[in-house]
Amino acid sequence: xxLRLELGGSLSHVVVAFETWGTLNPEGSNAIxxxxxxxxxxxxxxxxxxxxxxxxxxxxxxxxxxxxxxxKYFVVxxxxxxxxxxxxxxxxVKPGTTTPYGSLFPDITIRDQVAVDIxxxxxxxxxxxxxxxxxxxxxxxxxxxxxMAPQLVDRMMILAATAAATAExxxxxxxxxxxxxxxxxxxxxxxxxxxxGLGPVAGMAIARKLAMYSYRSELEFQSRFGRKLQGDQVxxxxxNFAIESYLENHAVKLNERFDPNSYVVLSKAMNSHDVAxxxxxxxxxxxxxxxxxxVAGVDSDRLYxxxxxxxxxxxxxTTELFATIHxxxxxxxxxxxxxxxxxxxxxxxG
Numbered sequence: 001x002x003l004r005l006e007l008g009g010s011l012s013h014v015v016v017a018f019e020t021w022g023t024l025n026p027e028g029s030n031a032i033x034x035x036x037x038x039x040x041x042x043x044x045x046x047x048x049x050x051x052x053x054x055x056x057x058x059x060x061x062x063x064x065x066x067x068x069x070x071x072k073y074f075v076v077x078x079x080x081x082x083x084x085x086x087x088x089x090x091x092x093v094k095p096g097t098t099t100p101y102g103s104l105f106p107d108i109t110i111r112d113q114v115a116v117d118i119x120x121x122x123x124x125x126x127x128x129x130x131x132x133x134x135x136x137x138x139x140x141x142x143x144x145x146x147x148m149a150p151q152l153v154d155r156m157m158i159l160a161a162t163a164a165a166t167a168e169x170x171x172x173x174x175x176x177x178x179x180x181x182x183x184x185x186x187x188x189x190x191x192x193x194x195x196x197g198l199g200p201v202a203g204m205a206i207a208r209k210l211a212m213y214s215y216r217s218e219l220e221f222q223s224r225f226g227r228k229l230q231g232d233q234v235x236x237x238x239x240n241f242a243i244e245s246y247l248e249n250h251a252v253k254l255n256e257r258f259d260p261n262s263y264v265v266l267s268k269a270m271n272s273h274d275v276a277x278x279x280x281x282x283x284x285x286x287x288x289x290x291x292x293x294x295v296a297g298v299d300s301d302r303l304y305x306x307x308x309x310x311x312x313x314x315x316x317x318t319t320e321l322f323a324t325i326h327x328x329x330x331x332x333x334x335x336x337x338x339x340x341x342x343x344x345x346x347x348x349x350g
Contacts, residue, residue: 001013001014003081003115003119005112007109009106012095014116015086015087015088016087016088016120016123017078017086017087018077019045019076019077020074020076021074022072022074022075024124029128031129032074032130032131032132032133032349033077033129033131033133034058034062034138035077035080035132035133035138035139036077037134038137038270040138041079041083041086042085042087043056044062045058045063051085053257054257057335061341061342061345062075067341067343068133076126078120080141082269084262087116089105089259089262090259090261090262091192091261091262100192102188102261105189105261105265107265107268107269109269109272109273110137110140110269110273111148113141113144113269114144117141118149118152128151128152129152130154130349131157132156133157134157135161136161136304136331136334137161137266138161139158140161140270140273142157142158143161143312144275146289147275147288150289154292155291155294155348155349156291157294157295158293158295158309159325159341159344160297160304160334162308163282163285163308163311163312164273164276164277165271166308169271169304170271172211172214174271175207176210176263177268179203179204179206179210180204180207181200181264182203183200183260185200185201186199186203186260191260200260204255204260205248205252205255206251208247208251209251212246214302214330214331216330217300220329225241227241228242228243230244230245286311286312286316287316290318293318293319294319294320294321294323294344294347294348295309295316295321295322296323296344297309297324298324298325298337299324299326300328300329303330304331306324320348321344323340325337325341326340
């Protein structure tokens with residue numbers, strides 16, 4: 001499908017990769033749309049497999065008898081526009097050429113991503129989702145979809161997201177973008193022919209380390225690592241601290257499965273997020289939402305602090321539940337705290 005972009009220009013042909021679980025009922029009334037975060041993908045549930053080197057990122061929530069019960073619901077999870085797991089993004093071959101978009105991939109916004117989600121709904125023949133659920137960037141998409149296409153949404157479940165990116169969130173994303181594009185091996189974004197294991201891996205590693213710092217909490221880091229050294233090193237005060245090894249491990253793993261260009265494009269999209277842009281004041285826009293709303297925040301989240309979810313719950317008049325996830329895991333608690341998240345989802349779908 002062609003897509004006209006919010007910031008100008010267009011993509012002549014957009015491909016969407018998605019996975020499904022369960023069966024759509026004859027009435028089409030049991031569909032759940034799951035929207036992933038920055039480095040997630042369509043593989044929300046299931047084991048690691050060809051094309052998906054990691055297990056489903058929400059295995060605890062999706063499946064028979066789970067909060068998102070695949071015996072009851074038809075569950076769809078698309079890879080986001082700009083991603084690198086099948087949906088059109090910078091690493092996709094540009095139509096009419098034999099090479100990836102690379103530096104030619106345009107800037108996109110959360111609204112562009114949601115425009116694709118809306119078209120996917122139509123292509124699947126889903127006139128109304130029983131629920132849409134997303135955490136972090138996925139929560140931004142859920143919120144925008146409730147505004148852009150309320151007729152498609154019965155209820156939305158938002159976890160650890162915000163109505164508009166703040167200065168601090170923009171700063172964190174912008175630093176990560178800069179570490180990638182300033183890597184000499186970034187080559188302006190056209191690094192795809194340099195060979196496996198090359199490209200801006202150093203810049204990507206630093207970006208991931210900074211992100212992991214923001215995704216977790218001081219309480220977890222201190223209780224889990226403190227000043228421990230890695231392995232059998234002598235405690236001389238300048239050795240390889242265990243926390244450094246932890247960050248390095250996450251950097252290596254992300255470099256193995258995620259495209260730096262996609263990281264840049266999606267980070268810029270998150271910086272663009274502001275439901276009030278071009279629509280009026282923030283309170284006014286949130287107050288106009290008619291979709292049934294369920295919101296959850298994490299009490300230790302330093303990236304999207306809980307006041308931002310409280311703001312959503314306070315200003316959206318159709319909010320039916322505001323839940324606090326108590327955790328030491330910070331922002332990532334929406335992925336880690338299986339029981340609390342399951343309780344939130346179950347109440348929201350009940």
